[in-house]
Amino acid sequence: xxxxxxxxxxxxxxxxxxxxxxxxxxxxxxxxxxxxxxxxxxxxxxxxxxxxxxxxxxxxxxxxxxxxxxxxxxxxxxxxxxxxxxxxxxxxxxxxxxxxxxxxxxxxxxxxxxxxxxxxxxxxxxxxxxxxxxxxxxxxxxxxxxxxxxxxxxxxxxxxxxxxxxxxxxxxxxxxxxxxxxxxxxxxxxxxxxxxxxxxxxxxxxxxxxxxxxxxxxxxxxxxxxxxxxxxxxxxxxxxxxxxxxxx
Amino acid sequence: xxxxxxxxxxxxxxxxxxxxxxxxxxxxxxxxxxxxxxxxxxxxxxxxxxxxxxxxxxxxxxxxxxxxxxxxxxxxxxxxxxxxxxxxxxxxxxxxxxxxxxxxxxxxxxxxxxxxxxxxxxxxxxxxxxxxxxxxxxxxxxxxxxxxxxxxxxxxxxxxxxxxxxxxxxxxxxxxxxxxxxxxxxxxxxxxxxxxxxxxxxxxxxxxxxxxxxxxxxxxxxxxxxxxxxxxxxxxxxxxxxxxxxxxxxxxxxxxxxxxxxxxxxxxxxxxxxxxxxxxxxxxxxxxxxxxxxxxxxxxxxxxxxxxxxxxxxxxxxxxxxxxxxxxxxxxxxxxxxxxxxxxxxxxxxxxxxxxxxxxxxxxxxxxxxxxxxxxxxxxxxx
Numbered sequence: 001x002x003x004x005x006x007x008x009x010x011x012x013x014x015x016x017x018x019x020x021x022x023x024x025x026x027x028x029x030x031x032x033x034x035x036x037x038x039x040x041x042x043x044x045x046x047x048x049x050x051x052x053x054x055x056x057x058x059x060x061x062x063x064x065x066x067x068x069x070x071x072x073x074x075x076x077x078x079x080x081x082x083x084x085x086x087x088x089x090x091x092x093x094x095x096x097x098x099x100x101x102x103x104x105x106x107x108x109x110x111x112x113x114x115x116x117x118x119x120x121x122x123x124x125x126x127x128x129x130x131x132x133x134x135x136x137x138x139x140x141x142x143x144x145x146x147x148x149x150x151x152x153x154x155x156x157x158x159x160x161x162x163x164x165x166x167x168x169x170x171x172x173x174x175x176x177x178x179x180x181x182x183x184x185x186x187x188x189x190x191x192x193x194x195x196x197x198x199x200x201x202x203x204x205x206x207x208x209x210x211x212x213x214x215x216x217x218x219x220x221x222x223x224x225x226x227x228x229x230x231x232x233x234x235x236x237x238x239x240x241x242x243x244x245x246x247x248x
Numbered sequence: 249x250x251x252x253x254x255x256x257x258x259x260x261x262x263x264x265x266x267x268x269x270x271x272x273x274x275x276x277x278x279x280x281x282x283x284x285x286x287x288x289x290x291x292x293x294x295x296x297x298x299x300x301x302x303x304x305x306x307x308x309x310x311x312x313x314x315x316x317x318x319x320x321x322x323x324x325x326x327x328x329x330x331x332x333x334x335x336x337x338x339x340x341x342x343x344x345x346x347x348x349x350x351x352x353x354x355x356x357x358x359x360x361x362x363x364x365x366x367x368x369x370x371x372x373x374x375x376x377x378x379x380x381x382x383x384x385x386x387x388x389x390x391x392x393x394x395x396x397x398x399x400x401x402x403x404x405x406x407x408x409x410x411x412x413x414x415x416x417x418x419x420x421x422x423x424x425x426x427x428x429x430x431x432x433x434x435x436x437x438x439x440x441x442x443x444x445x446x447x448x449x450x451x452x453x454x455x456x457x458x459x460x461x462x463x464x465x466x467x468x469x470x471x472x473x474x475x476x477x478x479x480x481x482x483x484x485x486x487x488x489x490x491x492x493x494x495x496x497x498x499x500x501x502x503x504x505x506x507x508x509x510x511x512x513x514x515x516x517x518x519x520x521x522x523x524x525x526x527x528x529x530x531x532x533x534x535x536x537x538x539x540x541x542x543x544x545x546x547x548x549x550x551x552x553x554x555x556x557x558x559x560x561x562x563x564x565x566x567x568x569x570x571x572x573x574x575x576x577x578x579x580x581x582x583x584x585x586x587x588x589x590x591x592x593x594x595x596x597x598x599x600x601x602x603x604x605x606x607x608x609x610x611x612x613x614x615x616x617x618x619x620x621x622x623x624x625x626x627x628x629x630x631x
Contacts, residue, residue, distance in 0.1 A: 081492035093487040095480045102476050107491050111473055114501045120473035
């Protein structure tokens, strides 16, 4: 087993193979506290698979994922979440039949057992936290709206809010601005810059303009391996990256 | 007080629905039906227990169980075993070669009471068994399935298979279970004759009281955070899991609770009908229970009761005159409900019920209203 580190997230020698196809191949990746790290790469590079591996949706073939020096590869999904890892899915994954308030309430990190959920009371403390989160994600006026009626961008924000209310140490966002308008993208960039303080954020994104606006560091994945890493400028000028991803 | 009003009754709308139902089955039926018909309604209302349990499990939880008959049967058999032992006292059975054991055991050359029958000598233990055994059985099935993430159609098939297995077991082990005939000839409960009219009245009202309590407790569960989670799990299971919940525990709980409700229904069935047989355990009754819930509206606890009553009245009326046609009729009804009224009777009431309530509540109904109502009604029938 590898030794402990100061990193929030330390991925070492991570490999996963599906019937011999290595979607992620001996990956090493480190994430600091307060860091907003963006992973880019062509389709099929293994970006989403890496997130799946971290949050426990996919089990790794070999290697280690340490979050605050806790090994995640052996834990079940809900244990990983309780340890402080939050993940947003590519398509907005919210409860369409429930209101915004109920969506946030369900995500509120108390009453997570059967008995706890039966006894759960919507106290003023809970409501305060919900209101605070809702105003952060710009949905404070839509608390009683059924989530299915929100616009696509608002749904994305709601899902981010559902993660924020749990106050995770590591926040993982899979294409958070996909399908958003220009204005919504700007607002989302602002939101991400705000929430990345005090935690680590890992983002998968294709929109280079958006990446430029938010990223502290960028990693380019290609065929399950890291092609390049560094700040935006370095990556953009890297000939290998231009070759496989950005184009000439 | 406010808590009870909002949470248990579901506010004004829920309270109205509850009161209408309570009036119907507590006052109107007993007043206008003779005891034979009332006993029949009582029997139907015992089927409403599994139907209500399916609203919770299937409607809200998205878990389709085609084996609720198993739990109905376990409750029914538990009660029947107690009553049978009481009916098989040494004096009553002195003509048998082994007096003191149930008649069917004697016919099958058993010479002593099997060990698992012993607890059913005690009414307390019997009631405990009715409340605990089916839930414990559901826990074992649920833990085995949901922890392994077996769900959807696979879960439905497995529960159906369990229903078949239990039926085969009951029929095959005639000496222990009474076989295909079931457990019959039940007469007294702690020395009290349960075949009299007064006993039938009392059981009817106990049954109704239990059913209404089940509705209230279920509402309490559905209005809690657990209820929202149940819907959330049905619609976006992964999101719930990645919000830090152990989804399988929630599914196991609602499955156990639904088993408990069904079992109470089964026990009340035995008390009111006076026997229990494997024909209330297997595939057909289990699927009928799903149809009751679907016709009533799978998202409506009260709707499930109306659905159960409607189908069973229909069954009685039609199967007397056209016994062969009834099954086709019921199948057709089920298909048309699924295709045209996915929310069942409750959905129809939500969509069109205000035409009826408006007539009652509006004292000064303007004349211009009427043609509109007639027009909408004809549109409905045309559609």
